[in-house]
Amino acid sequence: xxxxxxxxxxxxxxxxxxxxxxxxxxxxxxxxxxxxxxxxxxxxxxxxxxxxxxxxxxxxxxxxxxxxxxxxxxxxxxxxxxxxxxxxxxxxxxxxxxxxxxxxxxxxxxxxxxxxxxxxxxxxxxxxxxxxxxxxxxxxxxxxxxxxxxxxxxxxxxxxxxxxxxxxxxxxxxxxxxxxxxxxxxxxxxxxxxxxxxxxxxxxxxxxxxxxxxxxxxxxxxxxxxxxxxxxxx
Numbered sequence: 282x283x284x285x286x287x288x289x290x291x292x293x294x295x296x297x298x299x300x301x302x303x304x305x306x307x308x309x310x311x312x313x314x315x316x317x318x319x320x321x322x323x324x325x326x327x328x329x330x331x332x333x334x335x336x337x338x339x340x341x342x343x344x345x346x347x348x349x350x351x352x353x354x355x356x357x358x359x360x361x362x363x364x365x366x367x368x369x370x371x372x373x374x375x376x377x378x379x380x381x382x383x384x385x386x387x388x389x390x391x392x393x394x395x396x397x398x399x400x401x402x403x404x405x406x407x408x409x410x411x412x413x414x415x416x417x418x419x420x421x422x423x424x425x426x427x428x429x430x431x432x433x434x435x436x437x438x439x440x441x442x443x444x445x446x447x448x449x450x451x452x453x454x455x456x457x458x459x460x461x462x463x464x465x466x467x468x469x470x471x472x473x474x475x476x477x478x479x480x481x482x483x484x485x486x487x488x489x490x491x492x493x494x495x496x497x498x499x500x501x502x503x504x505x506x507x508x509x510x511x512x513x514x515x
Contacts, residue, residue, distance in 0.1 A: 393424035
């Protein structure tokens with residue numbers, strides 16, 4: 282290597298060593314400031330557990346500041362019908378003030394709370410029994426389908442088709458005759474005789490409900506299951 286090449290090499294080396302790469306290396310997780318939360322649930326209508334990315338069934342921890350965005354969560358992708366499921370939320374920050382069984386959207390924001398447990402203020406591991414949870418409840422149907430995809434056009438201020446699906450009046454669709462009088466909007470126990478299912482699964486080109494709304498396939502599965510199980514107001 283001649284003199285000029287040596288000077289060039291040393292110049293490049295000095296510049297390289299003097300530069301900050303900009304990389305940010307996260308600190309190691311401090312497990313002394315976390316704890317294990319364990320829960321037991323018995324789940325009914327497990328066929329409605331979301332499997333696509335648009336919806337999630339999750340066991341999540343929340344801080345006092347927000348009950349919409351979890352600070353930690355574990356997704357539940359499957360469970361046996363009417364059988365106890367054990368869920369563990371590891372490394373839960375001591376800033377968590379509650380845990381809940383929730384339905385979230387694709388961004389992991391809560392759209393339905395199925396069960397909430399307040400956490401003790403100490404730093405010890407915590408275990409509890411959440412009991413029986415019906416995953417096809419009307420409360421979930423209202424939160425997941427009607428609130429997310431329907432009330433923009435079916436509310437007190439915008440009652441398309443003279444139908445209001447806001448939470449305080451929406452259950453009135455059960456055993457209510459359609460305008461044509463040929464079907465109930467919802468006939469408990471009979472999906473094929475419930476007009477709401479026809480409307481939300483009509484894939485004719487140009488049909489609003491299936492082409493322009495934010496409704497997901499997971500929502501239709503939930504609707505069908507709710508009707509099949511008696512369309513109860515729970």
